[in-house]
Amino acid sequence: MSLPEELRNVRPVGPRTLGGAASTWFERHAQTLFGSLGRLARQPLATALTIAVIGIALALPVALYLVVANARAVTAGLGDTVQLSVYLRLPTTTEQARKVARAIKARDEVGEAILVSPDEGLAEFRALSGIGEALKALAENPLPWVVKLRPAEGQDSALAVETLAAELRKLPEVELVEADTAWVRRLHAILDALRQIVVLAASVLAIGVLAIVGNTIRLEINGRRAEIEVTKLVGGSNAFVRRPFLYSGFWQGLAGGLLAVALVLIGLVILEAPVARVAAAYGATFALSGLAAREYFAVIGGGAALGLLGAWLAAAYHLRRIEPRA
Amino acid sequence: MIRFDRVFKRYPNGREALSELSFELATGEMTFLTGHSGAGKSTVLRLIALLERPTRGQVIVNGRNTGSMRSGAIPAFRRQVGVVFQDHRLLDDRPVYDNVALPLAIAGVPRREMDRRVRAALDQVGLLGKERAFPLELSAGEQQRVGIARAVITKPPVLIADEPTGNLDPDLALEVMNLFQRFNAVGVTVMVATHDIHLLDRFPVRRIRIEQGRIANPPYVAA
Numbered sequence: 001m002s003l004p005e006e007l008r009n010v011r012p013v014g015p016r017t018l019g020g021a022a023s024t025w026f027e028r029h030a031q032t033l034f035g036s037l038g039r040l041a042r043q044p045l046a047t048a049l050t051i052a053v054i055g056i057a058l059a060l061p062v063a064l065y066l067v068v069a070n071a072r073a074v075t076a077g078l079g080d081t082v083q084l085s086v087y088l089r090l091p092t093t094t095e096q097a098r099k100v101a102r103a104i105k106a107r108d109e110v111g112e113a114i115l116v117s118p119d120e121g122l123a124e125f126r127a128l129s130g131i132g133e134a135l136k137a138l139a140e141n142p143l144p145w146v147v148k149l150r151p152a153e154g155q156d157s158a159l160a161v162e163t164l165a166a167e168l169r170k171l172p173e174v175e176l177v178e179a180d181t182a183w184v185r186r187l188h189a190i191l192d193a194l195r196q197i198v199v200l201a202a203s204v205l206a207i208g209v210l211a212i213v214g215n216t217i218r219l220e221i222n223g224r225r226a227e228i229e230v231t232k233l234v235g236g237s238n239a240f241v242r243r244p245f246l247y248s249g250f251w252q253g254l255a256g257g258l259l260a261v262a263l264v265l266i267g268l269v270i271l272e273a274p275v276a277r278v279a280a281a282y283g284a285t286f287a288l289s290g291l292a293a294r295e296y297f298a299v300i301g302g303g304a305a306l307g308l309l310g311a312w313l314a315a316a317y318h319l320r321r322i323e324p325r326a
Numbered sequence: 327m328i329r330f331d332r333v334f335k336r337y338p339n340g341r342e343a344l345s346e347l348s349f350e351l352a353t354g355e356m357t358f359l360t361g362h363s364g365a366g367k368s369t370v371l372r373l374i375a376l377l378e379r380p381t382r383g384q385v386i387v388n389g390r391n392t393g394s395m396r397s398g399a400i401p402a403f404r405r406q407v408g409v410v411f412q413d414h415r416l417l418d419d420r421p422v423y424d425n426v427a428l429p430l431a432i433a434g435v436p437r438r439e440m441d442r443r444v445r446a447a448l449d450q451v452g453l454l455g456k457e458r459a460f461p462l463e464l465s466a467g468e469q470q471r472v473g474i475a476r477a478v479i480t481k482p483p484v485l486i487a488d489e490p491t492g493n494l495d496p497d498l499a500l501e502v503m504n505l506f507q508r509f510n511a512v513g514v515t516v517m518v519a520t521h522d523i524h525l526l527d528r529f530p531v532r533r534i535r536i537e538q539g540r541i542a543n544p545p546y547v548a549a
Contacts (some may be wrong), residue, residue: 008335010432013532023436027437029435031431226417226418227417227419227420229415230415230416230417230428231432232404233375233377233404233409233415233431234404234405234409234428234429234432234476234477235401235402235403235404235429236401236428236432237398237401237402237432237481238401240401240432289444324377
């Protein structure tokens with residue numbers, strides 16, 4: 001009995017044309033891609049838990065980022081510079097008010113100062129407050145004269161502004177001095193700090209995702225030790241052995257990214273109505289803004305990339321230590 | 327095809343498996359490697375399959391010096407050497423088809439050619455129709471033959487086997503040896519490690535006998 005043609009020719013195997021090599025390459029990758037998907041599906045609970053942890057780890061910094069971005073958007077119109085409002089006592093005549101304003105403007109610590117009459121103040125209030133109709137019911141204008149001023153250049157430190165306000169309060173015509181944008185500056189400083197925290201949290205959680213994926217892949221590698229040994233035994237390269245694990249990490253990261261986006265979108269939907277009510281209570285219209293479409297894709301892609309990287313690190317480390325014994 | 331030149335092998339645990347071992351196998355030659363357990367037969371095969379490197383001396387297989395080969399080249403080298411193990415080393419959670427096709431999958435053979443060659447290999451070892459069976463559903467002899475099908479499916483120029491008949495009854499052992507001889511007949515260099523006296527008597531091929539890590543009989547003495 002002789003051997004059939006299929007087993008007779010002693011020659012290396014493998015595709016012989018470039019096109020054949022390419023199609024084989026795709027076929028092989030597609031097989032591994034879906035093979036790893038099937039393996040994940042056969043352990044639904046473990047896979048779901050891993051994906052959930054990745055999804056939450058990715059959703060947290062995104063949510064924090066959105067909080068900061070929205071808070072920033074709400075307060076963007078309020079300006080960054082310090083402004084003092086000096087309310088004069090009632091009643092004050094136009095003459096007296098102009099005199100006080102000139103005196104204030106003449107001070108060294110004061111940069112620019114403008115005088116706002118009660119009528120101007122009322123008009124502005126109507127425009128901004130959203131209760132213009134109710135104001136029409138008032139018989140007379142209850143607003144005082146106001147001097148709005150900005151500190152001179154170099155005089156806008158918290159201490160200097162506080163000193164200036166104290167000085168102005170001593171004037172007999174002055175009822176009240178408000179440094180009314182100090183809180184905005186503080187808020188913006190807090191938001192800037194939060195933005196740093198977002199970056200920091202995102203980095204830490206990214207490392208967490210790497211660790212989660214790495215650990216999952218480590219377990220998977222241990223579970224398939226025999227298979228890896230045999231594959232190396234019959235000539236499987238490290239790249240060949242590594243491939244299914246890379247895809248496994250890729251799938252889990254991708255699913256985690258999708259879950260993170262879903263969590264963020266669900267959160268936005270849930271918060272939409274309450275935020276609108278709060279905005280309405282302040283007479284403003286404000287809608288929560290989410291991420292831009294490409295940013296959502298970046299989250300998903302980032303999840304997939306982290307999954308791939310975590311799997312690659314784990315596979316590179318653990319597979320090298322599995323050498324065939326015979 | 328295979329040349330051992332004053333090969334000395336000491337394992338990390340200090341055990342000296344081979345000392346000053348030299349022999350040469352021509353292309354297309356078939357050889358029995360004999361000797362007691364622990365004489366160094368397995369070490370010789372492990373050196374040929376590059377599962378180990380020699381401590382001193384040279385092992386040349388298919389024109390390649392295994393001692394100086396960088397690790398990146400080892401997978402490609404192993405595909406040129408078909409190995410049959412005494413304990414089969416099959417993947418029990420994969421059907422016969424996947425086990426036999428594994429070397430082809432590694433080499434990137436297209437699906438259609440893979441089908442054709444897996445069937446041809448299984449036909450050779452008398453297991454056609456068992457593609458969907460799992461290894462543990464098969465008898466020891468059948469499992470061994472699956473292992474052989476996997477070893478020859480890439481048409482390697484070198485085929486080595488470590489006690490391939492150790493777990494088989496005499497008839498099956500004979501069958502397996504006939505199989506090796508058929509591959510040898512088409513130009514494959516075959517080395518079979520065995521201590522099966524009955525088989526040795528029935529196949530008049532060259533024998534290399536190892537004792538305590540050395541050649542015990544002068545080379546090129548036929549039985």
